[in-house]
Amino acid sequence: xxxxxxxxxxxxxxxxxxxxxxAVSQLFLKNNIAVxxxxxxxxxxRAREIRRITDILGEIPHTVSEIKGLYGIWLKLKKRYGIIxxxxxxxxxxxxxxxxxxxxxxxxxxxxxxxxxxxxEDAGLSPxxxxxxxxxxxxxxxxxxxxxxIAWLNINRRGNVAYVRVVPKEVHNTEPEKSGxxxxxxxxxxxxxxxxxxxxxxxVKPGESVRAGEVLxxxxxxxxxxxxxxxxxGEVKGRLTDRISAFTSNEVxxxxxxxxxxxxxxxxxxxxxxxxxxxxxxxxxxCDIIEKKHEIELLGKKIPIFCTVSHxxxxxNTGVTLSADELVALTSxxxxxxxxxxxxxxDLISIRTEGAFTDSGYEMYxxxxxxxxxxxxxxxxxxxx
Amino acid sequence: xxxxxxxxxxxxxxxxxxxxxFHCEIDGGAxxxxxxxxxxxxxxxxxESAVLLRTRGFFVKxxxxxxxxxxxxxxxxxxxxxxxxxELIYDKN
Numbered sequence: 258x259x260x261x262x263x264x265x266x267x268x269x270x271x272x273x274x275x276x277x278x279x280a281v282s283q284l285f286l287k288n289n290i291a292v293x294x295x296x297x298x299x300x301x302x303r304a305r306e307i308r309r310i311t312d313i314l315g316e317i318p319h320t321v322s323e324i325k326g327l328y329g330i331w332l333k334l335k336k337r338y339g340i341i342x343x344x345x346x347x348x349x350x351x352x353x354x355x356x357x358x359x360x361x362x363x364x365x366x367x368x369x370x371x372x373x374x375x376x377x378e379d380a381g382l383s384p385x386x387x388x389x390x391x392x393x394x395x396x397x398x399x400x401x402x403x404x405x406x407i408a409w410l411n412i413n414r415r416g417n418v419a420y421v422r423v424v425p426k427e428v429h430n431t432e433p434e435k436s437g438x439x440x441x442x443x444x445x446x447x448x449x450x451x452x453x454x455x456x457x458x459x460x461v462k463p464g465e466s467v468r469a470g471e472v473l474x475x476x477x478x479x480x481x482x483x484x485x486x487x488x489x490x491g492e493v494k495g496r497l498t499d500r501i502s503a504f505t506s507n508e509v510x511x512x513x514x515x516x517x518x519x520x521x522x523x524x525x526x527x528x529x530x531x532x533x534x535x536x537x538x539x540x541x542x543x544c545d546i547i548e549k550k551h552e553i554e555l556l557g558k559k560i561p562i563f564c565t566v567s568h569x570x571x572x573x574n575t576g577v578t579l580s581a582d583e584l585v586a587l588t589s590x591x592x593x594x595x596x597x598x599x600x601x602x603x604d605l606i607s608i609r610t611e612g613a614f615t616d617s618g619y620e621m622y623x624x625x626x627x628x629x630x631x632x633x634x635x636x637x638x639x640x641x642x
Numbered sequence: 643x644x645x646x647x648x649x650x651x652x653x654x655x656x657x658x659x660x661x662x663x664f665h666c667e668i669d670g671g672a673x674x675x676x677x678x679x680x681x682x683x684x685x686x687x688x689x690e691s692a693v694l695l696r697t698r699g700f701f702v703k704x705x706x707x708x709x710x711x712x713x714x715x716x717x718x719x720x721x722x723x724x725x726x727x728x729e730l731i732y733d734k735n
Binding site: 275278279282283285286287289290291292293294295296 | 682684685686687688689690708709710711712713714715716717719720
């Protein structure tokens with residue numbers, strides 16, 4: 258096996274007779290030359306050491322082959338300018354040809370492949386475009402937004418061809434049939450404001466007060482209307498009162514950052530992560546590890562070379578006593594979040610908020626009147642008697 | 643420092659080149675073994691079936707089949723092949 262530096266920098270094979278191997282190896286040992294001699298008496302020497310080796314060998318009969326390796330090829334072609342120019346032009350053509358999208362193909366089954374390819378072309382992906390200028394994520398998002406028939410899209414590059422995997426949208430025009438029987442009951446104590454019946458018999462009218470669990474739309478059809486049972490369906494809106502509360506304690510634990518040190522540095526080069534150094538272990542207590550990614554932009558495009566720096570910020574947990582204003586502000590914020598959650602699917606009609614200081618903190622509560630859907634499905638089964 | 647002392651210092655520095663001691667490392671299995679020997683003063687004989695090396699105080703004789711020889715810097719030699727035996731022959735002289 259020839260060494261890689263010999264292959265690149267050039268080498269020659271020197272051959273001596275078998276009977277001279279002992280004398281030759283003794284000479285190399287004495288002159289501190291590293292050489293591996295094969296059984297047939299041949300050994301490889303670097304191109305620049307050929308003269309020194311032949312001087313050392315002296316009178317010992319030996320043959321030296323022509324210089325091999327890349328350097329040897331270079332020496333042969335040195336005066337053949339046409340071949341060198343052709344090699345350079347070929348290399349440039351190969352590099353240039355890999356920079357361009359040759360084709361866009363749909364991967365997997367797709368009914369409207371032409372339509373998808375047209376949408377991708379509108380989004381910026383088509384044969385002839387430069388790979389470096391393409392933003393894959395942006396093209397996928399643009400194509401998805403503009404298409405009515407695609408549910409999911411992914412672009413993969415294999416060589417110079419873009420393979421696009423498409424999952425089409427499935428449209429369901431009919432609702433699944435409900436089996437069995439059910440009635441609609443009230444989910445909360447409320448006053449009925451609006452009732453719409455799709456299937457079943459309404460047992461309440463707008464303006465009536467109902468208790469939680471009371472049947473609003475029955476799945477049992479009375480005999481005078483034909484009898485039988487059904488899966489009741491409809492919408493019932495009711496007005497109800499509710500209370501939400503929030504509490505903040507006087508004493509809170511606060512983080513105080515005490516020290517900040519650089520923790521690790523790594524560089525990502527075309528998707529390959531190179532770890533420069535990492536100064537912390539995998540488990541660290543009382544510290545936050547903040548990682549920042551520094552990206553590089555070239556001509557308005559992000560290039561796939563960026564460095565990630567992480568800092569270790571040490572902190573101490575200290576108990577802090579909040580002032581009255583801080584307590585009120587924090588509790589109000591908590592209550593506001595709870596109110597937003599509660600009224601996400603309900604209409605707020607009125608609200609009254611109150612707060613009070615206690616020994617341990619501050620409590621706020623809000624009594625509100627909301628209008629929301631109070632219909633709840635309760636299924637039932639017929640038992641044979 | 644006088645000129646005489648400086649010359650004496652140069653001689654002392656010149657004479658304190660450390661000679662590598664004999665050291666042997668054997669690696670490999672039954673079919674192919676590699677022996678690296680340090681502190682070799684000379685290679686007395688080499689053939690495909692036997693090698694005779696001289697170190698300070700004794701000879702090293704290695705016998706086997708398909709032996710090959712590699713010479714490294716600082717008086718180190720590697721013998722590889724199917725090694726059958728290695729003998730240390732002490733110089734009675």
